[in-house]
Amino acid sequence: MCSVPGPGAYGEVVSVGGDQAWWRRYPRVVDVAVVLVALFLTLGMMRFAGRPPTRRVLGPVDYGYAAAACAVLLVRRRWPVGVLVVTVLLAVAHGAMREHGPQFLPGQVALYTIAVARGGRAGLVAGAVLLAAAGTTQMVVAPEELSLGAVALVTSTGLAVAAGTGVRTQRAYVATLEERAVRAERARREEAARLVGEERVRIARELHDVVAHQLTLINAQAGVALYLHEGGQGEPAGLVETLSHVKDDSKQALAELRSIVGLLGTPDVPREPVPGLDRLDDLAASFARAGLTVEVRRRGEARAVPSAVDVSGYRIVQEALTNVSKHAATGTARVCLDYAHDTLKIVIADDGAGRGPGGGSGRGLIGMRERAAAVGGEVTAGHRPGGGFLVEAALPLGDQ
Known part of the structure; x- marks a missing residue:
């Protein structure tokens, strides 16, 4: 006789990614860190840009552009396309007011966000717009730096789109695994519930058979004993024999009931062989x-x-x-x-x-x-x- 499957009989679902990473639990902290890193890199690139690289003194316009273009990155998750437009416009305006080519690092961060949120195709379109704006500005402001700046800009833009597309693909893969794990857990629970229901029906059927059979016999034997007693036909020996049968049958019924109830999880209940x-x-x-x-x-x-x-x-x-x-x-x-x-x-x-x-x-x-x-x-x-x-x-x- 099989027992009711316990909660652990079908295994446990293992979390696909374990505990959620801290950078997903605290997105605002990550955004602030991205802004600070972008600000540091933007100021450094403006300070040492040009060919040959020379240390330049940054003025209020430079600091203002870097601060504004990086600060707008705080809302890049909510409005990625709008942030890209703003950062590109700020870079073009800043490039027009200084003697060297513009810096598009904040725009590339926004480009990465678009690739993550909208996919690689949207990232490629946005990257083409960024490259067109950067190339036009570079040709107008500092054409002598166009060759070197073009290679660096195209490379960094491609990396931003590729990184964003890769992160999007990895997140979609993890989400698919998690969905499969949830479906598998649901299927296991439904299967466990089905098996438990079938086991309950089987136990109910066993109880019905045992109780109906034994109580029918006990009822018949008790009727015989009552008939002998009321009819005065009896000798005590006959009455005792009938009552002895009642005792034996009730004892057998109790033994079978204990065996069946023992399946419900009481390990110390003796289980007799199934007839x-x-x-x-x-x-x-x-x-x-x-x-x-x-x-x-x-x-x-x-x-x-x-x-x-x-x-x-x-x-x-x-x-x-x-x-x-x-x-x-x-x-x-x-x-x-x-x-x-x-x-x-x-x-x-x-x-x-x-x-x-x-x-x-x-x-x-x-x-x-x-x-x-x-x-x-x-x-x-x-x-x-x-x-x-x-x-x-x-x-x-x-x-x-």
Whole structure:
């Protein structure tokens, strides 16, 4: 008998990227750091720009441009295209007011942001606009530095677009992995819930079979004891024997209940073997003590059957005989096991005249059909033409 799968039976989802990196948790800190680094590099490049590189004295216009162009980078995540336009316009205006070529480093930071947010195609278009503006300004302001500045500008612009596109691709890949992990976790939880539901149905079916069978016997035996007592026919020995059967059957019912409940997670509860078709004679004897004579016959070569079929067959016979004892108003029943090549056929028949005093909800027949379907078989049940009731089950044996 299988137990209910625990929470860890299906594994745990491992986070794709672990804990979120600090630069993703604190984006404003990163933006401020980017502004400070860009400001430092922009001032340095303006101070040592030109060919040959010489140290230049920066004036208020230079510091003003660097501060304004870098400060606008604080909102680059929200408006990347607008920030690129502003930084390019500031660079062009600054280049027109000084004797050397403009610096487009803040614009390249904005270009990187566009590639991250909009993709490589948008980054290439924005990079072409930046290069066109930079080239035009350089030709007007400092044409003697055009060759060297053009190579550096094209290289740095290409790196900005490539870096932004790579970061975008990496983030999309991580997002895909995380989505797959979430879907896998959801699927595992749904599968665990489905298995738990099936196990609950199986345990409920086991409880129904055990309780219905044993209580039917106890009820019949208690009725016999009451009849002997009220009729005065009895000798104490007969009454004691009947009460002894009641005690034995109730003890067996409690033992089976403990075995089933033990599956719910109590490790110290003893678990008895699940009854199978080899215990049909004991089952017939228990019904005989309650006044129902059961004849068990076997056809074909009796052999070991799959455990699931063994348990299902036993429970089907048990439930069918319980229904006979409760509803058929007869004292005899017949059970026949027919071992074919790949199928075990089970027939339970009685000659009862109709429903006995016990009421029923039909749950027993439903349970028999569910047990047979669980192992790939089927159960049919109905009244016999000559009287009585007939239950037939066909259970597959597989390759023997």
